Amino acid sequence: MSLNIYFDGLDSLPDMPIKRDVEVLFMTVRLDGSEYDKAVLQCIEEGQYIDNGNFLDRFGCTLPRNFLSTGTKTALALYHLPDVIISGVELGSNALAEIIKHCNCGHLLLPAHNYYVAGKIGDRKIDVECKGRHYTSLNMFAEYMMEDAPYD
Numbered sequence: 001m002s003l004n005i006y007f008d009g010l011d012s013l014p015d016m017p018i019k020r021d022v023e024v025l026f027m028t029v030r031l032d033g034s035e036y037d038k039a040v041l042q043c044i045e046e047g048q049y050i051d052n053g054n055f056l057d058r059f060g061c062t063l064p065r066n067f068l069s070t071g072t073k074t075a076l077a078l079y080h081l082p083d084v085i086i087s088g089v090e091l092g093s094n095a096l097a098e099i100i101k102h103c104n105c106g107h108l109l110l111p112a113h114n115y116y117v118a119g120k121i122g123d124r125k126i127d128v129e130c131k132g133r134h135y136t137s138l139n140m141f142a143e144y145m146m147e148d149a150p151y152d
Contacts (some may be wrong), residue, residue, distance in 0.1 A: 003129070005129070006110070007131075015020065016085050018083065019086050025067075026073040026077055031051075031076060032052070037079075040046050042074045044104070045057065069095065071091050072095065074108075078103050078105070078108060087110060091110070093117070112151075118142065
């Protein structure tokens with residue numbers, strides 16, 4: 001299964017529930033300490049997974065999960081709730097880049113505009129479907145998102 005990305009108002013969406021309030025949706029997410037959970041917390045928050053209710057922040061403090069950024073909550077919800085379309089309207093470029101790098105499932109709805117997605121020297125394998133195309137290269141997807149999306 002791939003991460004599916006849609007542009008709000010431009011793309012036909014699958015017949016699934018659309019969740020626009022990530023803060024409320026995240027309350028239903030059960031974290032399990034998967035490699036994905038750990039990677040997202042490390043990459044976006046510079047923190048560490050402790051358990052479903054807490055994480056270690058970049059300064060070494062234990063905080064409740066409701067203190068996570070909205071971008072991190074979106075990333076975690078995408079992975080744990082793959083049968084809903086989740087709004088990414090509040091995603092920063094750092095969280096969007098980490099979602100693209102790490103998430104291989106779920107449905108993300110983005111506002112219709114171009115995005116900066118940082119590619120890497122040497123590229124990276126990804127699994128993203130967008131506008132009927134399957135992307136396996138981070139650099140190719142980053143170029144698409146900056147140059148052609150969403151009006152191709």
